[in-house]
C-alpha cells in the first residue's frame with residue numbers, strides 16, 4: 001500500500017515533467033524562431049488569400065445584367081433595389097442596382113438564381129466606412145469599390161452621417177432629417193440613409209454624372225426661363241400701370 | 257529604514273496634533289508611508305505579470321499574444337475620450353505622424369511587441385465598464401467581496417522582507433500572519449459566490465472554500481517544517497538563518513539542506529498554487545463548467561480587483577517560496593560582500609534579487625498553468641488529503657529527525673550543541689543526511705516503480721521526444 005502510494009506520486013511527477021517539457025519545447029521553438037513559430041496571422045497587416053469559393057461581398061457586372069430581378073426574388077432578406085430603363089437605342093438595361101450589404105446574410109442564393117451569372121460573390125469581406133478613399137480623395141460608405149457608388153460624401157459629411165446613423169430613430173432631429181434628405185441618391189432614394197450600396201460600372205458612373213449635369217442644367221434653364229417670364233410679366237405689369245397712370249392723369253387733371 | 261519609520265511616527269503625531277484621534281493618525285500615516293508605496297510597487301508588477309503571462313501562454317501555444325496596442329492606440333484612446341467629435345480625425349492623423357518619427361517609433365515598437373501598452377488599454381477598459389450590480393444579489397456581500405480579496409492578497413506583504421532594512425513590519429509571528437491574512441481570500445471568494453445569488457457563483461464559492469481550507473493544511477505543514485528548521489516564525493530571521501558566509505552563499509539555502517526540503521518545496525509550491533486558485537486548480541472559476549465560477553456576476557473594476565488579487569497572490573507565493581526555500585533576498589553568490597555595502601546599495605541589490613526570484617517562481621507557475629489541464633474538484637481534494645498532507649507530514653518528521661541527528665553528530669564531532677537558530681547542519685551531518693535520506697527515498701521510488709505494472713505504453717511514448725514533422 002505504501003509502495004502504491006509512492007508509485008502514484010512518482011508517476012504523477014513523471015508525467016508532469018513530460019508535460020512541462022513539451023510546453024517548454026514549444027515556447028523555446030517559438031521564441032527562438034525555430035520550427036514553424038507562431039501560427040497567428042496578424043490580420044489587418046497580414047491578409048490571407050480567400051479560397052476560390054469564398055462567399056464575400058456581392059458584385060454585379062452590370063453590363064451583363066438583364067434586369068430580370070430573379071436575384072431579388074431569391075433573396076430571403078430583401079436586399080435588392082433594382083430598376084430598369086430603356087437606353088437611347090431602346091434597349092433595356094439596368095439603371096439601378098443596389099444591394100443593402102448591411103442586410104445581406106451572404107447566403108449566395110441570389111448568385112444561384114442569376115441566369116446570366118453576372119451576379120457573383122467576390123473574395124472581399126471588409127467594409128471600412130471611414131478609411132475607404134478613392135482616387136479623387138472622396139470617401140464612401142460600405143463598399144469595396146467606391147468608384148461604383150454614385151453618392152459621394154466629403155469628410156465632414158461622412159462624420160456627420162456616422163453620428164446620425166448611430167442615433168435611434170426617435171432621436172433624429174429635424175435638422176438631421178433634413179441632412180439625410182439632402183444627401184440622397186440623385187435617382188430619388190436615400191440609399192445612404194439606409195446604408196445601401198449601389199453597384200455601377202465606371203462608365204455608368206460617368207453617365208450618371210453626365211445625367212446629373214443635364215438635369216441640373218435643365219433645372220437651371222427652367223428656372224431661368226421662369227424667372228425671365230416672371231420678369232417679363234412684371235415689366236409688362238409695370239409698363240401697363242405706368243400707361244394706366246399716364247392715361248388717367250390727364251383725365252384727372254382738369255377735375256379739381 | 258529606521259529613519260523611514262521615524263518619519264512615519266512623526267507624521268502620525270502630526271496628524272494627531274491636527275485634532276484627529278490617534279488611531280486615525282496612525283492609519284493615515286500608514287497609508288501614506290506604507291500602503292501607497294506597496295501598491296505603487298506591487299500593482300504595476302501584478303499588471304505586468306498579467307501581460308507576461310499572456311505572452312508566455314502565447315509562446316507555448318504557437319500564438320503571438322498582445323501585439324497591437326501601442327502609442328498610437330493610447331493617443332487615440334486619450335483623444336477619443338477627451339476631445340469632441342470634430343477634432344478626432346485630425347488628432348488620429350497627428351498621432352500617426354508622431355509615431356512615424358524615429359525614436360517614438362522605436363519606443364512604440366517596444367511597447368507594442370512586448371504587449372506592455374496593452375496594460376493601459378485593459379485598465380481603461382476595465383474602469384470604463386458599467387458598474388453592474390444585478391438585481392437579487394446581496395448588495396453588501398457582493399460589494400465587499402472584491403475589497404476583501406484585494407486585502408487578502410496585499411496584507412501578507414506586510415511581513416515579506418525585501419532587504420535587511422526594507423520590510424513592512426518584521427513581526428515575530430510573520431508566518432502565522434501570512435497564513436491568517438491570506439485566509440481572507442477564502443472569505444472574499446465565498447462572499448462573492450454567496451452574495452451573487454447565482455448557482456454558478458455559489459458552486460464556485462463552495463469549491464473555493466473547500467479547496468482553500470484543504471490546501472491550508474499542507475501549506476501550513478510546510479511552513480511549520482521550515483519554521484522548525486530555522487527556529488523562528490519571523491520571515492526576516494528566517495532569511496538570516498539561511499545566510500552562509502563565503503563566496504557560494506547559496507549553500508545556506510534551505511532548499512539544499514536536506515532531500516526532505518526539496519520535497520517540501522515541491523509540496524509547498526503545488527499547495528500554494530492551489531490556494532490561490534490558479535490552473536490546474538482553478539475549480540472555483542472553471543470556465544468550462546461554471547461559466548466563470550465565483551466571479552460570474554462581477555464586471556468592470558470588481559472583476560478587475562479579483563484579477564489583480566490573483567496576480568498579486570502569485571507574486572506573494574513567489575516571495576514566500578523565495579523566503580522559505582531560496583534564501584529570501586540573498587544573492588546566490590557573494591552575499592557576504594553585498595551585506596558589507598552601505599544600506600541603500602544593499603537594499604537596491606537585494607530588492608532586485610528578491611524580485612528576480614519572485615519572477616522565476618511566477619514564470620514556473622505560468623508554465624504549469626499552460627501545461628496542465630484543470631483537475632476535477634474531487635481530484636483536487638484527493639491530491640490534497642491523500643498526497644500532499646501525508647507527504648508534508650513525512651517530510652516534517654524527516655526534518656525533525658535530521659535536526660536531532662545533526663545535533664547529535666555535532667555534539668559528538670565538535671563537542672557542542674547545534675546552536676539555534678542556525679539552520680545549517682555541520683558538513684558531516686549534511687552529507688550524512690543527504691546520503692541516508694536521499695538513499696532511502698530513491699530506494700523507495702525504485703521499489704515502488706518495480707512493484708506495479710510498467711508505465712502504460714501511451715505515457716511511455718509521451719516521455720520520449722515525439723517525432724518532428726518534416
Ligand code: SF4
Nearest residue numbers: 075104105107108110
Ligand atoms: S447573398 Fe443572400 S442575403 Fe445577400 S443579397 Fe444574395 S440572396 Fe440576399
Ligand code: SF4
Nearest residue numbers: 065066068069071114
Ligand atoms: S438575377 Fe442576375 S441578371 Fe437578373 S437582375 Fe439579378 S443580377 Fe441581373
